[in-house]
Amino acid sequence: MTExxxxxxxxxxxxxxxxxxALPKVIGYMLRLSQxxxxxxxQRAVNDETIRPPQFSILExxxxxxxxxxxxxxxxIGVSRANLVPLLAELEKSGFxxxxxxxxxxxxxxxxxxxxxxxxxxxxxxxxARLEDRLAEYLGPGGRETLLRLLHDLNxxxxxx
Amino acid sequence: MTExxxxxxxxxxxxxxxxxxALPKVIGYMLRLSQxxxxxxxQRAVNDETIRPPQFSILExxxxxxxxxxxxxxxxIGVSRANLVPLLAELEKSGFxxxxxxxxxxxxxxxxxxxxxxxxxxxxxxxxARLEDRLAEYLGPGGRETLLRLLHDLNxxxxxx
DNA sequence: TATTGTTATACTCTATAACTATA
DNA sequence: TATAGTTATAGAGTATAACAATA
Numbered sequence: 001m002t003e004x005x006x007x008x009x010x011x012x013x014x015x016x017x018x019x020x021x022a023l024p025k026v027i028g029y030m031l032r033l034s035q036x037x038x039x040x041x042x043q044r045a046v047n048d049e050t051i052r053p054p055q056f057s058i059l060e061x062x063x064x065x066x067x068x069x070x071x072x073x074x075x076x077i078g079v080s081r082a083n084l085v086p087l088l089a090e091l092e093k094s095g096f097x098x099x100x101x102x103x104x105x106x107x108x109x110x111x112x113x114x115x116x117x118x119x120x121x122x123x124x125x126x127x128x129a130r131l132e133d134r135l136a137e138y139l140g141p142g143g144r145e146t147l148l149r150l151l152h153d154l155n156x157x158x159x160x161x
Numbered sequence: 162m163t164e165x166x167x168x169x170x171x172x173x174x175x176x177x178x179x180x181x182x183a184l185p186k187v188i189g190y191m192l193r194l195s196q197x198x199x200x201x202x203x204q205r206a207v208n209d210e211t212i213r214p215p216q217f218s219i220l221e222x223x224x225x226x227x228x229x230x231x232x233x234x235x236x237x238i239g240v241s242r243a244n245l246v247p248l249l250a251e252l253e254k255s256g257f258x259x260x261x262x263x264x265x266x267x268x269x270x271x272x273x274x275x276x277x278x279x280x281x282x283x284x285x286x287x288x289x290a291r292l293e294d295r296l297a298e299y300l301g302p303g304g305r306e307t308l309l310r311l312l313h314d315l316n317x318x319x320x321x322x
Numbered sequence: 323t324a325t326t327g328t329t330a331t332a333c334t335c336t337a338t339a340a341c342t343a344t345a
Numbered sequence: 346t347a348t349a350g351t352t353a354t355a356g357a358g359t360a361t362a363a364c365a366a367t368a
Binding site: 017018019020021022023024025026027028029030031032033034035036037038039041042053057060061063064065068072073075076078125128132134135137138139140143144146147148150151152153154155156157158159161 | 178179180181182183184185186187188189190191192193194195196197198199200202203214218221222224225226229233234236237239286289293295296298299300301304305307308309311312313314315316317318319320322
Binding site for chain 1: 325329
């Protein structure tokens, strides 16, 4: 048995000996490193392989918009309608949501969370709140609010372009 | 021919009619939307399918660290050694880099950019600079610097945890 | 004609284990 | 025994085209 526990999960982050040149000044590069680390932290905190960030987002959006259509959920989280299908199917199979039918539009579905889905979402809110508080410690006083505002401005600006 | 140019490329961004609940206050959610938009903007600006953000990062790191080893490149951009292999092979095939051998370590390779690689990198620097300037407009005065500092603090903090 | 949910497909990305050759 | 580069593979994510039902 050679084991060889190599090929680490891409822990990311410039090594001290390596000169990353202009990359630390490139917004896209820094966004990628940050997202990688935050996603990994989310997975460790949630401790459930089947609940990844998109699943959390989907549950939140359905909870806040009872009867919402899959199309609008997809647009809200930046996933195509086609790729949302297996995600919804998995959440339905887990018993977290049900698909009703839209009275006004025979083509559309009306999504609702089950009590189990709401309970899962409540748990996720607690886990995420603790994680975000820990991240906020790294950002200094007011850092979290500033970061969220800047990302919001970036999103609304870039979306129009 | 039905065409049906649907399934938009996941343009992302909460629709005005949809309530995204607590998501706009979740750092990971906002990071994902931002990264999605910035990556798409990068692709449009570069206008070359074969040059994606990781390719740009790899060229930059080799240029700033002549003779660097693939292992260190992989760690710097948050990609596993195994997954770096096809990326390097593609860049080598495009004539942008060469793989020499490390004098001090027979196992390692020493990566160097070719003149064509340096030229491509110079072009990419110009494209990225224009893109970043446009993004900076959305962020307000000092916004870019603040965003980069916050992302840096987030990365260094989360990397230790 | 256009849209909603869906299927199918392809390609990228990511993760993991294991091999070889060097150390 | 440990590391560097590689191979292979499986899974997730993403992009695109097309279809049936409905509007």
